[in-house]
Each structure stands twice: as C-alpha cells, then as structure tokens.
Amino acid sequence: MGRFRHLVIGFCILATILAPAVHAQTRQPNATLAAGLAELNRGNVFEAIRTFKEIVRVEPSSPAASFYLSGLYTGMGRYGTAYSYLKTAMKDNPAQGAYDHQLGLIRRNVGCRPEALSAFQQALKAGMGKDEASVWRQIGDLQVDLLDWDKALDAYQNVLRLQPNDASAHLAIGRFYLDRNDPQRAVSELRTALESAPPPDGVYSSLGRAYRALGDLESAVSILQKGVERNPADQDSLYMLGQVLLALGRGKDGKRTMDEYQSLRDRLSRTNSLFESAIERAQSGELDRSEGLLKEALRIAPRYAPALQALGAVQLNRGNTQGALEMLKQAQASNPLDSETYFDMGTAYLRSGRLSEAMDMTLRARTLDEEDPRYQTLLGEIYSKMNKTAESRAAFDLGRELQSRPGYRPADPYASEMRHRDDSATVKTICGYDADK
Amino acid sequence: MILVIVGAAASALHSETGFPVFVDIAERVGITLMNICGGPQKDYIVEANGNGAAFLDYDNDGNVDVLIVNGSTLEHYKKGGDPMVALYRNDNGHFVDVTDSAHLRKNGWGMGACVADFNNDGFPDVYITAYGPNVLFRNNGDGTFTDVTASAGVGDARWGTGCAFGDYDRDGNVDLYVANYVSFDEKTVKPRGSNDLCRYMGADVFCGPVGLPGQPDVLYHNNGDGTFSDVTAKAGIRDPNYYGFGVVFSDLDNDGWPDIYVANDSQPNLLFRNNRNGTFTEVGLSSGTALNEAGRAQSGMGVAIGDYDGNGLPDIFVTNFARDTNTLYKNLDNMFFVDSTVSAGLGEISLSYLGWGTSLADLDNDGLPDIFVANGQVYPQVDSLNVGQKYFQRKELYRNRGNGKFEEIARTSPDLLIGKSSRGAALADFDNDGDVDILVVNINDRPSFYRNDGGNRNHWIGFRLEGTRSNRSAIGARVEIEAGGRRQISYVLSGGSYLSQNDLRVHFGLGDMTRVDRVRIRWPNGIAEEFGPVEAGRVITIKEGAAAQ
Numbered sequence: 005m006g007r008f009r010h011l012v013i014g015f016c017i018l019a020t021i022l023a024p025a026v027h028a029q030t031r032q033p034n035a036t037l038a039a040g041l042a043e044l045n046r047g048n049v050f051e052a053i054r055t056f057k058e059i060v061r062v063e064p065s066s067p068a069a070s071f072y073l074s075g076l077y078t079g080m081g082r083y084g085t086a087y088s089y090l091k092t093a094m095k096d097n098p099a100q101g102a103y104d105h106q107l108g109l110i111r112r113n114v115g116c117r118p119e120a121l122s123a124f125q126q127a128l129k130a131g132m133g134k135d136e137a138s139v140w141r142q143i144g145d146l147q148v149d150l151l152d153w154d155k156a157l158d159a160y161q162n163v164l165r166l167q168p169n170d171a172s173a174h175l176a177i178g179r180f181y182l183d184r185n186d187p188q189r190a191v192s193e194l195r196t197a198l199e200s201a202p203p204p205d206g207v208y209s210s211l212g213r214a215y216r217a218l219g220d221l222e223s224a225v226s227i228l229q230k231g232v233e234r235n236p237a238d239q240d241s242l243y244m245l246g247q248v249l250l251a252l253g254r255g256k257d258g259k260r261t262m263d264e265y266q267s268l269r270d271r272l273s274r275t276n277s278l279f280e281s282a283i284e285r286a287q288s289g290e291l292d293r294s295e296g297l298l299k300e301a302l303r304i305a306p307r308y309a310p311a312l313q314a315l316g317a318v319q320l321n322r323g324n325t326q327g328a329l330e331m332l333k334q335a336q337a338s339n340p341l342d343s344e345t346y347f348d349m350g351t352a353y354l355r356s357g358r359l360s361e362a363m364d365m366t367l368r369a370r371t372l373d374e375e376d377p378r379y380q381t382l383l384g385e386i387y388s389k390m391n392k393t394a395e396s397r398a399a400f401d402l403g404r405e406l407q408s409r410p411g412y413r414p415a416d417p418y419a420s421e422m423r424h425r426d427d428s429a430t431v432k433t434i435c436g437y438d439a440d441k
Numbered sequence: 442m443i444l445v446i447v448g449a450a451a452s453a454l455h456s457e458t459g460f461p462v463f464v465d466i467a468e469r470v471g472i473t474l475m476n477i478c479g480g481p482q483k484d485y486i487v488e489a490n491g492n493g494a495a496f497l498d499y500d501n502d503g504n505v506d507v508l509i510v511n512g513s514t515l516e517h518y519k520k521g522g523d524p525m526v527a528l529y530r531n532d533n534g535h536f537v538d539v540t541d542s543a544h545l546r547k548n549g550w551g552m553g554a555c556v557a558d559f560n561n562d563g564f565p566d567v568y569i570t571a572y573g574p575n576v577l578f579r580n581n582g583d584g585t586f587t588d589v590t591a592s593a594g595v596g597d598a599r600w601g602t603g604c605a606f607g608d609y610d611r612d613g614n615v616d617l618y619v620a621n622y623v624s625f626d627e628k629t630v631k632p633r634g635s636n637d638l639c640r641y642m643g644a645d646v647f648c649g650p651v652g653l654p655g656q657p658d659v660l661y662h663n664n665g666d667g668t669f670s671d672v673t674a675k676a677g678i679r680d681p682n683y684y685g686f687g688v689v690f691s692d693l694d695n696d697g698w699p700d701i702y703v704a705n706d707s708q709p710n711l712l713f714r715n716n717r718n719g720t721f722t723e724v725g726l727s728s729g730t731a732l733n734e735a736g737r738a739q740s741g742m743g744v745a746i747g748d749y750d751g752n753g754l755p756d757i758f759v760t761n762f763a764r765d766t767n768t769l770y771k772n773l774d775n776m777f778f779v780d781s782t783v784s785a786g787l788g789e790i791s792l793s794y795l796g797w798g799t800s801l802a803d804l805d806n807d808g809l810p811d812i813f814v815a816n817g818q819v820y821p822q823v824d825s826l827n828v829g830q831k832y833f834q835r836k837e838l839y840r841n842r843g844n845g846k847f848e849e850i851a852r853t854s855p856d857l858l859i860g861k862s863s864r865g866a867a868l869a870d871f872d873n874d875g876d877v878d879i880l881v882v883n884i885n886d887r888p889s890f891y892r893n894d895g896g897n898r899n900h901w902i903g904f905r906l907e908g909t910r911s912n913r914s915a916i917g918a919r920v921e922i923e924a925g926g927r928r929q930i931s932y933v934l935s936g937g938s939y940l941s942q943n944d945l946r947v948h949f950g951l952g953d954m955t956r957v958d959r960v961r962i963r964w965p966n967g968i969a970e971e972f973g974p975v976e977a978g979r980v981i982t983i984k985e986g987a988a989a990q
Contacts, residue, residue: 116643151764151792151829185783213734217784243736247729250777262727273681339454428634428645435643 037068038085048074050340054371059093067093074106080341084430101130105139111144116435118193121146135164137173144176153180175207182210187217195312198227208232215407216248224248239268275305283314286418291322294418309338313345314418321417322347325355336346343372344417348381356387362386376415377406458842459896460805461876463854467888471536474527477513478644478884482821484633485515486649487572487625487888489819490602491864491884493553493798493940496871498545499566500584503980504531505869505944509882510569513550515627518573525551525569525576534872544585549573551867553940557606557615559593560667561913570601570619570940579667594936595669599656602627605936606705607690607699608912608965609676609718614625615912615935618678618701620685621656623649637955651707655682658703658711676721682959683708688742689937691755691916694776695730697967699917703731704741704759714776727777731756735781739765743866743939747810748784748930749773750845753921753990755932760796760814760939763830767791767799767814786846787812789837794834795819798939802877806899806950809841815881817938819861832882833860836881854891861886875901875978877948900951903980906933910966911985917965920947923973924954 053076059069070093077086087110094103108123124143130381132139144159157180163173178193194211197204208231215224225248231241242265249258282297298315302308312335320328329352334346350366353359363386370379378404387396406412411427426434467473477490493512499506500752507529513522527541529536540546550572559566564580574596576584590596600622606615630653634645638652658680661669672678680703687704694700698715705711709731713721725731733739740762746755761767766788770778782788794816801810816834825832836857839847851857861883871878874895881889902922906915911973920934929949959973963986975981 029684111643114643116826119643140840150766165516183783183788185786185788209735240736241725244734246727247779250729251773259727266726349858388899426637428640429641431634431640437643 019241034068040072041404044072050368050371052076053341057371061293065092065095067096068180071102071106074110078106078110078113081113083114083434084426087430087434098423099130101127101139103127104130104133105135108139108142110434112142114434116431116437117135117149118438119435121150125285137170140166141170141172141176144173148176148180153184153417156180168198169196170209171197173202175204175210177296178207179210182217182426188216190214191218206240208234209244212241212244212248216244217250221248221252225252237268242268243364248432252434269363270302275308275311278304279311279314281310282311282318283418286318286333287313291318293320297310297321298405306335307338309342309345311336312338313342313348315375316345317348318353318419319351320355325352328352341372343376344370344415346372347376347379347382348417350379351385354382354386354398359386359389363390375406375409377403377412378415379403380406442823450960458850458852458853460527460795460850461893461898463838463857463879463891464894465856465859465889466892467890468882470534470890471538472507472509472529472880472890473887474511474538475507475815476511476885477514477517477523477747477889478751478758479514481885482633483819485625485630486511486623486647486653487627488515488602489647489884490552490622491797491817491822491845491940492551492882493865493938493942494882494888495554495556495942496867496869496944497942498879498944499528499555499565499567499568499580500530500675501564501674504873505531505871505946506531507536507552507871507880508567509558509880509888510551510554510940511529512552512572512864513548515985517920518550518823521574522549524556525549525571526567531871538859539584541934542584543680544587545578547576548587549576552600552602553604554942555604555606555617555936556914556942556945557829557935558913559606559615559617559663559917561614561674561908563907565914565945568595568606568617568619569606570604572600572625574598574874575604575619580771581826583792586820589667594671595661597621597967598694598697599659599793602686603688603703603936603940604687605690605701605934607701608611608663608723608917609660609690609701609715610701611911611965611966612663612665613908613910613912614665615914615916616692616702617661617669618658618688618936619661619718620658620703621680622684622686622706623653623655625649641820641822642826642828644824644826646818646820650684655684655708657682658685658688659917660701666817670775675720677722678713679723680711682804683711686688686742687759687937687939688743689934690933691745691746691932692917692919693755693757693772695754695774695919695961699965702744702746702757703758704744705738706740706742706762707738709738710741710759712776724776726832729778729780732769733766734782739768740926742795742797743799743814743941745799745812745939746932746934746937749801749810749812749841751809751927751929752981753928755928755930756801758799758812760799761785761791763795763818764792767822772990781845784845786848790849791837793829794837796837796942797864798881800868800879800938802839802864802868802943803948803950804838804877804893804896805874806901806952807843808924808927808950809843810849813837813866813868813879815837815863815866815883817864831860833895835860836863844936856891861889863889865939865941867938867941867943870903870948873980875903896950900953900955900977901958902949902951902975902977904947904960904962905945905980905982906947906962906964907963907982907983907984908966908969911964911988914945915965915985916945918947918965921961921963922949922957923959923961924951926978927954946980 039120042050056069070089074086104127108120111120147156160173160347174197178190181190191214212224212228228245246261278301282294285294316328316332332349346365346369353362384399442884483489483629496505530539552570564582567578569576579589603620639648660671684706690699701709712725743760745758747984757770771781796814798815804811814837818832822831839852840850865882876893879891906913961971963969
C-alpha cells in the first residue's frame with residue numbers, strides 16, 4: 005500500500021492546489037467531481053477513478069475529470085493512458101500551467117527530459133499559483149539529470165525563495181555541494197532538510213556522507229545510526245554506516261553492519277530472482293515449478309503484490325480456485341489498482357459460481373483498463389451465465405472489436421507489472437518527437 | 442589556419458602546464474585497421490561494446506608490437522564472422538600488418554585480449570575473448586602462433602569480455618580469469634525500443650544488459666603442461682551472473698598473493714581476496730570497492746590499478762557509464778578502500794562521458810601516476826537528443842597534482858579532444874623514447890595512436906622482468922624504486938583497462954632524478970630481490986635470481 009499512500013497524498017495536495025484553476029474551465033456540475041475528490045481525500049483511489057470515469061462517460065470532454073484521471077494514471081505508471089486523458093483535458097483550453105505541469109511529469113516519467121523541462125517551463129509561464137515551487141523543484145531535478153548544475157542550483161534556490169523550509173530543495177542543494185566537494189556547506193543544507201517533519205528520504209545517508217567527507221566520522225556514525233533506526237530498510241544509510249565503522253577501525257561493528265546490509269540486498273535480489281524464474285516457468289507452462297518458486301519468493305517478501313498476483317494466476321490455471329482467491333485478495337490489498345488481479349478474481353468467482361462477485365471484480369478490471377478484450381470476454385461469459393443474452397453478446401462483440409484493433413498484443417497473464425509499459429510510438433507521441441527519432 | 446591556431450594554443454598550454462602533448466599518429470605509423478562491430482544504429486547490445494587491444498613484444502626484439510581485436514556484424518557472424526585480430530609488427534616505429542604470416546587469421550567476433558607467456562617458453566602468448574568461443578594463440582617463437590584453444594581447454598563459448606593472467610597459486614604458471622557478460626541470442630532479444638528497458642531518455646535503444654541473463658565468470662588453473670582446468674567453483678569464484686567487463690589480477694592487500702578485481706556493468710563490482718590456499722573469498726562490499734560512496738552499484742567498464750597517492754598500496758580506478766562518475770577507490774590498507782572520486786577532483790567532469798579503457802600511468806614522468814580515460818556512448822541515438830551527451834566523445838586526461846587531487850588537462854592535446862566512440866585503450870612506450878604512448882580502439886572506426894611528445898623531458902626508468910622460478914612473464918611482480926628519497930611502486934599486470942593489455946614492462950617517471958638509488962622486486966613467488974643504484978633513462982632487463990643486466 006506504501007506507494008499508493010504516496011500517490012494519494014500527492015493527489016490530495018494536487019486536488020487542493022489545482023482544483024480551482026481546473027474548475028474554472030469546466031462546465032461540469034461539480035457534485036460528482038467533488039465526490040471523486042472526496043474519495044481521493046479518503047484514500048479510495050479506485051473509487052475516485054470510477055467516479056471520474058463516470059463523469060467522462062457522461063461528458064467525454066470533461067476537462068476536470070480527465071485531468072484528475074491523467075494524474076492518477078501517471079501515479080500508476082500508465083503514461084500512455086495518462087497522456088491521452090491529459091490531451092482530452094487540454095482540448096478546450098490548453099493554456100493552463102497545471103496541464104503543462106502534468107505533461108512535464110508524464111514526459112519525465114517516460115524519460116524525455118529536455119521535453120519535460122520545456123513543459124515545466126511552459127507551466128511557469130502560464131502560471132502555477134501556489135504550486136510554483138513544486139515546478140521549480142521538478143526543473144531542478146531535471147537540470148541535474150541533464151548535467152546542468154548551475155541551472156539546477158538556481159532552480160532549487162527558486163524553490164527556497166518561495167518555500168524557505170522546503171526539505172527536498174535543501175536536500176538537493178546539500179547533495180549538490182557534496183558532489184562539488186564542499187562538505188561544510190552540504191552539512192548545513194542537509195541539517196536544515198533533516199529538521200523538517202518528516203525528513204525527506206535519503207537525508208540521513210547524505211548527511212552521513214557529508215560528515216564522512218569532513219572527516220567527522222563520529223557524527224557520521226551517529227546520524228547514520230539514526231537513519232537506520234528510523235527505517236531499517238534504508239540500504240544507503242546501512243551501507244554508509246558499515247563503511248564508516250570499518251574506517252573508524254570498529255571492525256566487529258562494521259562487519260556486522262555490512263553483513264546486515266548484505267543480507268538485506270540478498271533478500272531483495274533473491275526475491276527478484278525467484279519471481280523472474282517463476283514467471284519464466286509459468287510462461288513455459290511449468291506451473292507446478294512456478295508455484296513453488298512464487299511461494300518461496302513470498303516467504304521472503306510476504307506482501308510483494310506482483311508475486312501474490314502471479315501466484316493467484318498460477319493457482320487459478322492449476323485449478324485451485326480457492327487458493328487463487330486467497331492470494332488474489334492479498335494482492336488486491338497490496339495493490340488495489342492492478343486490473344489483472346481483478347480479472348483473475350472475476351475468473352475465480354465465475355468458476356466458483358459466485359456470479360455477482362465475478363461481475364463486480366470484472367467490472368473493476370474493466371474500469372481500470374477499458375481496452376483489454378479479455379475483460380469484455382469474461383463479462384460476456386458472466387452475463388451469459390446470468391442469462392443476460394443481449395449484454396453477453398454486446399460484451400463479446402466489444403471484446404472481438406478490441407482484439408481486432410491495430411497494435412493489439414495478447415497480454416501475458418503472469419506478468420501484469422509489464423503489461424502497461426508504453427510502446428515506442430506512444431513514448432514518441434508523449435515526448436512530441438518526430439516519428440523517426 | 443584553424444589547425445595552426447589550435448596547435449599554437451596547445452603549445453602555449455604545454456608551456457603553461459609542462460604536460461606532454463599527445464598526437465594521433467595512427468595513420469602515419471600504419472595502424473589503420475577499420476574496426477568492425479555491428480552496424481551504425483547499434484540495434485543489439487553485441488554491436489555496442491567494441492573491442493580492445495594489446496601491446497606485446499611477440500618477437501622479443503625489444504620493440505613492442507600491437508595486436509588489435511576486431512568484432513563482426515550479425516550478418517557476417519552467421520557466416521563465421523570477421524578476422525578476430527590484427528597483429529602489427531613494430532619495425533622501429535613503423536607498423537607492418539603481419540596477421541597472416543603470424544598465422545593469426547581466424548574468424549569470429551572478437552572482444553578483448555590479454556597477454557602472458559603461459560607455457561614459460563620465453564615468448565608471450567595471447568588469449569582472445571569473444572562473443573562465441575574464446576581463443577588461445579600460443580607463440581611458437583618463430584614469428585608465428587598456433588591456435589591451441591582446444592588442447593588447452595580454454596575455449597569458453599559464452600560471451601567473454603575482459604581477461605587477465607595471474608599466478609594465483611604461485612606455482613610458476615600463469616592462470617587465467619575470464620569475465621563473461623550476458624547471454625545474447627539475436628532471435629530472442631527484443632529489438633530497439635521494445636520496452637522500458639530498451640529506451641534511454643525517451644529514445645529507442647538496444648535492450649540490455651539489464652533484463653538479459655548474465656553469465657558467470659570463469660577461472661582456469663594452468664596445469665603447467667599446456668592445459669588448463671576450470672577451477673571456478675573449486676576456487677570459490679562465485680560470480681552471481683553479473684555482467685563482467687574489466688578484470689585484473691592485483692595484490693590489493695599487499696600480502697604477496699594476487700587478488701582479482703572485476704568491474705561489472707550495472708552490477709556491484711567483485712573483489713576476490715586470495716586466501717593463499719588456492720581459494721578466494723569475495724570481499725567487494727566489505728572492502729568498499731563493490732559500490733560507490735553512496736552505496737550504489739555503477740556500470741563498471743574498465744579498471745586501472747596504480748598507487749596514485751604514493752602510500753605504497755595499489756588503488757583502483759573504475760570507468761563507468763555516462764551520468765555517473767568514474768570511481769577512484771583509495772587503498773587504506775587491510776583490504777579496505779574509500780571512494781575518493783569527489784575529493785580527488787574526478788567526479789563532476791566525468792558525468793558527461795561514458796568511460797571505457799583507462800590507465801593509471803605516469804604520462805609526464807613526474808613520478809605521479811596520471812589517469813587516462815577513453816570515452817564513447819553506446820547509443821548513437823543520443824545525438825538526436827538534447828541531453829548533454831554525444832555518441833562521439835573526447836578523452837579525459839587527468840594530471841596527478843601530487844596532493845591527492847587531479848586536474849583535467851586533455852585541452853593540452855587537441856587530438857584528445859576529437860570526438861570518437863572509443864572503447865579499449867592500451868599503453869606502452871612503443872618508440873622506446875622514455876615516455877608512455879596510448880593506443881585506443883574506436884568502434885566502427887580506425888584506431889587512434891597517441892604519441893607522447895614531451896613526457897621524456899623528465900627522467901625515467903623501465904624494467905623488463907623475467908621470471909625463472911616465478912612465471913616467465915613475471916606477472917604479479919611488485920617493483921618498488923627509491924629515487925631522491927621518494928618511493929614508488931608498480932606491478933607487472935595482465936588485463937585491466939577495458940578488454941586490453943598494456944605493455945608488460947614496468948615504467949617509472951623520475952622527475953629530475955637521474956639515478957634510482959634502490960630497486961626492490963618482489964617476484965610473483967614471493968621472493969624479494971634488491972639492488973641499486975642504477976642509472977635512469979633505460980629499460981633494464983632483470984632475470985629472477987640474477988643481477989640486473
């Protein structure tokens with residue numbers, strides 16, 4: 005749930021800041037929109053998506069709902085879908101800073117940094133109101149990526165001009181000084197970042213590095229220990245702590261810390277390796293072996309949603325409907341925005357004869373991804389079992405139509421994480437590239 | 442006119458800095474092999490990593506010769522590939538292609554080379570890594586070589602990259618470590634841009650290495666009878682299928698037993714500490730050399746060994762991918778290192794470049810090892826992006842200031858600023874004039890051969906070591922000199938850089954010292970010999986157990 009909590013918090017802020025600007029452009033009766041935002045504020049991202057999609061269904065050009073959907077799909081890593089909602093939002097009135105900001109975020113996520121930078125700069129021109137600092141922060145990060153340090157520093161300083169206590173900007177500037185071999189100034193910036201509540205990710209390890217660079221190894225140990233106490237999974241702080249302890253000649257403590265670090269890395273690496281092997285086995289039809297590997301991966305990382313979903317899918321295909329449902333419910337709890345999990349649950353409920361649950365889950369899958377023909381086909385099967393012939397036929401027809409669309413590729417049932425990666429043409433469109441670039 | 446101005450500016454810079462100028466003389470001296478390594482678009486990873494080169498005196502005439510490894514194309518490879526190597530004989534400064542007469546004509550997809558006298562017959566042999574079976578060429582001592590891969594048992598068919606010889610068990614026979622990269626099959630690897638892992642900054646680029654299965658490295662023990670045995674598992678070489686590139690045997694803890702360091706692409710680097718009983722323990726993480734200072738795995742390409750701070754211990758320099766720094770690991774003793782990249786002034790500049798071949802060598806003979814880095818992007822597609830990088834990149838040249846810091850000084854040599862997509866780099870004093878020259882392999886292009894003009898204004902001394910009880914090439918020998926109260930160390934090393942091999946002779950710059958007061962050699966078998974004083978300005982041949990000749 006961690007990454008979705010992040011997404012929800014981000015959108016609560018975005019909703020508060022940007023809503024007035026977007027609402028001004030919409031003819032929408034805002035009761036439903038407000039309901040969607042309320043769901044977001046409550047952390048019910050799926051319900052918010054459903055509500056915004058309902059608005060879009062009634063009024064396809066709705067800029068506000070499309071804008072929020074764009075943001076939500078960006079958070080889900082589905083940039084092609086996010087971009088297409090953004091284009092809809094921008095249709096009537098493209099000259100809004102919020103839209104350019106959103107475009108910048110999508111572009112940055114697909115990797116085209118100069119084009120993202122241009123969108124953020126356009127956002128500033130169009131006006132970002134109270135959210136100007138967050139645009140400058142994005143610009144700073146992009147300038148770092150583009151290796152233009154002085155412009156990055158300018159951007160971060162603009163953030164601090166607008167929000168003097170912005171911890172992320174202090175952290176970024178601290179790291180900048182650290183990389184420029186100025187640990188004294190780095191310490192000052194990083195200490196300021198540390199004082200914010202909560203401190204930004206990475207501040208403990210950076211401050212530890214800065215103290216180490218200053219030769220103040222005891223302070224480095226102290227701050228790094230705090231970082232590890234606060235978050236035992238903070239790999240960077242743990243590594244740095246081990247190294248500093250060894251440098252201090254505290255061999256036993258250093259070795260123990262490095263062993264902990266190694267063990268943490270091994271666990272992550274082992275989980276990934278087991279998961280990848282399991283997917284390969286499943287794809288080659290060795291479901292028995294795949295199930296074993298997935299169970300082993302889940303023993304190490306019990307809440308790893310992709311493994312839970314894949315195990316559910318494998319068990320489903322091995323005929324273990326009940327076991328599959330158990331896994332899929334856990335997968336859904338860990339990641340409530342994976343359409344494939346809902347699709348598998350729909351299939352499992354259908355096989356168990358629980359038609360209303362099957363319908364509910366399949367509709368959820370379709371809400372999240374309206375272009376997957378398998379979801380329509382499953383709906384057709386459920387309607388058929390419910391003796392709703394017309395609905396069933398319509399669903400089957402739509403499924404066939406979706407399947408015949410150019411560029412359709414059958415989905416891999418075991419690798420749902422990979423399903424929504426954008427193809428090259430989509431990335432080029434998002435980035436505004438010429439087709440041959 | 443422009444050239445004249447550039448030349449004048451370089452000359453002015455030289456007089457300002459005193460640093461030698463490097464002039465590309467490749468064409469002039471006859472080193473003109475056009476590198477083949479895939480097509481211009483680099484659709485697949487196998488086309489992008491390029492090749493290395495080696496300096497070796499194959500005919501023992503005192504002039505180091507040049508061997509350049511060559512790749513192939515996917516189309517040619519289906520028909521057996523292209524000639525894997527070209528050998529150029531050094532005829533007093535001019536090079537003659539003797540590949541055919543040396544019986545080195547063999548087709549395939551070559552990658553890199555390392556050199557040692559594996560059968561102790563007095564003539565250096567050559568191991569060639571390849572995408573496909575690697576090849577061992579035995580030097581017959583008559584100007585020809587014989588492919589003895591099958592009988593020696595070293596024809597690893599995986600994708601070999603870096604290799605290095607070293608006598609890890611000190612039995613007098615050099616053993617062989619080969620780094621392997623990824624499992625690549627054109628039929629199964631997805632085309633450019635097919636998913637997120639096949640894009641760089643929004644552009645469609647080749648897939649890999651991330652997302653492709655890695656291949657484990659291999660250690661061969663030299664049985665002393667012309668054959669080798671794969672002792673990887675027995676010796677405790679546990680490579681978790683990392684994407685191996687640069688490799689070097691070096692006694693990093695100064696205990697007289699060679700350790701092994703491997704730079705891995707996109708994965709932590711590996712350091713195998715020699716347990717002195719035929720086995721190794723991997724200590725990369727605890728030694729601080731697996732990751733950078735921030736605890737991040739980088740994309741290791743090439744590796745150089747040298748004592749940059751004069752503390753008598755070998756430091757490690759690793760070249761990495763663009764938008765990441767190259768990394769200098771300072772040796773603090775007891776197999777513990779600290780990432781000193783930023784404090785040494787090597788951080789920020791290197792971010793714009795993708796580093797490959799490299800060396801820590803005293804290029805201005807002032808007694809301090811400098812750093813050379815050959816650069817080049819792997820993605821030609823970056824040229825269409827405005828991201829501060831180009832496919833063709835200049836070299837980096839760092840002058841050692843002697844206070845733990847380096848100064849980037851490539852501007853003194855206009856030829857080093859010419860953009861190429863470079864890969865391997867090997868160093869040697871090819872013209873025996875007392876300063877070290879640099880050969881660079883450029884992908885899909887002719888090589889660059891940078892003659893060092895002016896390094897020999899300072900004094901120097903060289904050593905050619907010959908083992909008797911130790912391995913004949915003396916690989917692993919540690920040479921310590923003392924001149925004017927100042928001590929320096931260096932090693933006879935095989936491998937290192939990127940897919941390349943430097944001259945096995947050891948070179949020291951002496952500044953204004955005309956004499957070396959004391960020379961101490963610790964031979965690969967652990968026995969030390971000491972002698973001196975010796976006059977500077979020459980290469981001295983030293984046979985193990987005998988006085989300097």
